[in-house]
Amino acid sequence: xxxxxxxxxxxxxxxxxxxxxxxxxxxxxxxxxxxxxxxxxxxxxxxxxxxxxxxxxxxxxxxxxxxxxxxxxxxxxxxxxxxxxxxxxxxxxxxxxxxxxxxxxxxxxxxxxxxxxxxxxxxxxxxxxxxxxxxxxxxxxxxxxx
Numbered sequence: 001x002x003x004x005x006x007x008x009x010x011x012x013x014x015x016x017x018x019x020x021x022x023x024x025x026x027x028x029x030x031x032x033x034x035x036x037x038x039x040x041x042x043x044x045x046x047x048x049x050x051x052x053x054x055x056x057x058x059x060x061x062x063x064x065x066x067x068x069x070x071x072x073x074x075x076x077x078x079x080x081x082x083x084x085x086x087x088x089x090x091x092x093x094x095x096x097x098x099x100x101x102x103x104x105x106x107x108x109x110x111x112x113x114x115x116x117x118x119x120x121x122x123x124x125x126x127x128x129x130x131x132x133x134x135x136x137x138x139x140x141x142x143x144x145x146x
Contacts, residue, residue: 038068
């Protein structure tokens with residue numbers, strides 16, 4: 001397993017970037033604008049983490065800016081922790097066997113979500129290319145929220 005990023009939703013992207021980059025000192029390492037989903041993702045890394053990283057990427061903070069205004073209550077502005085796993089199906093099966101609810105099953109062979117006992121969302125992402133869709137995951141519905 002490999003730690004990837006922590007996601008935080010932001011209401012004002014410019015103000016957030018001023019805080020995280022200009023004031024805190026993080027560096028923008030990549031950006032994704034998704035017109036269909038109406039959001040922007042900005043990934044930030046600490047300069048020392050980026051310089052020392054022996055991996056493809058340093059651990060990151062993902063700022064998620066939804067283009068349509070939304071009030072974030074109840075901690076909804078904190079999104080999730082993300083980890084890359086070698087085999088998303090085996091990881092989800094191990095968690096399910098341990099009594100963990102798979103809130104968003106890996107129907108696509110790429111992404112799943114579970115929640116910690118304290119309700120923190122954990123995103124699991126398949127390392128490399130997505131696996132071929134497979135049962136029982138491909139037809140499994142979402143459960144609860146993530």
